[in-house]
Amino acid sequence: MRSLVCVLLLSVLHIAAFPLSARSEDVKTLTLYHDSDYSNHYESAYAMKMGVLTALAEINNNVQDYQLTLIEKDNRGNANRSLLHMQQFLKDPNALVFIGGLHSPPYIKNREFINKNKLLLLLPWAAGGPITRYPSDDNWVFRLSVDDTKAGYRMAQFATQTLNCKNPLLLLEDTPWGKSNNNTMLKAFGDIKPQVKWFNWNTKINNAKLMLHQIKNTPAECILFVGNAIEGAVFINAMASFAKNERLPIVSHWGITGGDFFANVEQAIKSNLSLHFIQSCFSFLKTPQTALTKNVIAQSLSLKPTPVAPTELISPAGFIHAYDLTKLLLQGISQITLTDNTEHNRAKIKHALENLTMPVNGLIKQYQRPFAVWSANNIDAHEALGFDDLCMANYQPDGKIHIINNPIGNVE
Incomplete structure (x- = not known):
């Protein structure tokens, strides 16, 4: 009797296990x-x-x-x-x-x-x-x-039409990405010929302050920035270290939003530093x-x-x-x-x-x-x-990204 029970139990286990094994092989x-x-x-x-x-x-x-x-x-x-x-x-x-x-x-x-x-x-x-x-x-x-072949045009449009910037300056990371943006933005500005300054990855705060001090001594009225979150935070904090009447507005590519940028520039943003950046036109907050x-x-x-x-x-x-x-x-x-x-x-x-x-x-x-x-x-x-899917944006005091509606009309 005990042998029969064992045989039946093994049979049941075999029958139950087989389809599980088959299913696992099918995945x-x-x-x-x-x-x-x-x-x-x-x-x-x-x-x-x-x-x-x-x-x-x-x-x-x-x-x-x-x-x-x-x-x-x-x-x-x-x-x-x-x-x-x-x-x-x-x-x-x-x-x-x-x-x-x-x-x-x-x-x-x-x-x-x-x-x-x-x-x-x-x-x-x-x-x-x-x-x-x-x-x-x-x-x-x-x-x-x-x-970038479109982003530069949206950024240039915002700088000239919304900020009324007559003398833009391009501050670009010295990489293939920065060079790609340089080509596009020079075309986007048309008859306006912006100056161009280059920076390297891992630029530190003192070098950033020196570069911005040099830029302030040019006719530049605004800065178009192309870089990522790490260097972006360095330059934003460097700009925030200047007196408010000496700061230039910054129009940035979206690379700054890719890391813990806001946490590193929160005080600068709250000091009313002018910073806008490009995004696509959808927001979960809308x-x-x-x-x-x-x-x-x-x-x-x-x-x-x-x-x-x-x-x-x-x-x-x-x-x-x-x-x-x-x-x-x-x-x-x-x-x-x-x-x-x-x-x-x-x-x-x-x-x-x-x-x-x-x-x-x-x-x-x-x-x-x-x-x-x-x-x-x-x-x-x-x-x-x-x-038309690209908009400008800015940070709210709590770090949320606010999308700005595009102006009506074509890029000049």
């Missing part, structure tokens, strides 16, 4: 690599990550019986580390897409490698103009982000909220194991852009049949992104075929956002 995984500066600009990296995860959570992280997972890859702002991550991605049999940001230089410097190796790169944060404009229809980079906005907030607050409140993010644009871009990716995936061949999957997704058949409702706007096949006659083919 296939595809990975999304997120290459970002988690070390030095964690706030923007985290915001992008949570935007992606929120969009994936809406479909239970599953498409066509494939589980989608995100892998953090910390590039520390170094182009060579990004290249290493790209090489790892290409060797990973489960790798589906490579998501990048915040720095532009890794993707400008490695652009040839990216496209020659058919590495599908999605950018929710990286503004360098050349990144998406690889001169070929075999272009593998798609961006939903601020684009009221009344749309149904989509409410749903996205609810979804992000229910994320496991780590919920997030988008309204409290230090770098909200990272979340907003990553969410919208992931929604476009998922629409592209819905138009193909995934297989276990990731190279084929990436090629089919690229084609689908260039031929999206359905409108996609995003936070910034509804996207109607945002991408197309790249050509010299359509250099914005891989840009999801246009000039």
Whole structure:
């Protein structure tokens, strides 16, 4: 009798275990690599990550019986580390897409490698103009982000029309990103010929004060700044050290919002220093909220194991852009049949992104075929956002970002 019970028990355990084993073998995984500066600009990296995860959570992280997972890859702002991550991605049999940001230089410097190796790169944060404009229809980079070829025009418009600045000066980081902005801004100002000053990463407060003192002795009436959060905080605090009647207004690129910038300049902001910066034109703080906005907030607050409140993010644009871009990716995936061949999957997704058949409702706007096949006659083919999607913004005393409505009329 005891032997019979043991046999029956083993049979039951075998029957119960078999479907579990089968189900576990049926679960296939595809990975999304997120290459970002988690070390030095964690706030923007985290915001992008949570935007992606929120969009994936809406479909239970599953498409066509494939589980989608995100892998953090910390590039520390170094182009060579990004290249290493790209090489790892290409060797990973489960790798589906490579998501990048915040720095532009890794993707400008490695652009040839990216496209020659058919590495599908999605950018929710990286503004360098050349990144998406690889001169070929075999272009593998798609961006939903601020684009320097347009950002410079919005910043120039704000400086001249809103601030009535007749003599602008460009203060730019000496990197490919800074040089990209220099080219655009010189065109944007037209007949106005701004002076240009360059600075390096890791500029310290005394050098920043010296540079600003030299700038004050020029005819400059405002400064257009292109740099990231670390150097941005140094220059803002340096400007705040001057008497109020000696300060110049600063119009900044959005790179300053990518780290713990506000925490380092809070007192400077509260001293009525004039600082405005570019953003995309959506805000979670805008009221009344749309149904989509409410749903996205609810979804992000229910994320496991780590919920997030988008309204409290230090770098909200990272979340907003990553969410919208992931929604476009998922629409592209819905138009193909995934297989276990990731190279084929990436090629089919690229084609689908260039031929999206359905409108996609995003936070910034509804996207109607945002991408197309790249050509010299359509250099914005891989840009999801246009000039009208870019606004200026400023910080409120509590650190929240306030979006400013655009002026009516064209850029002069």
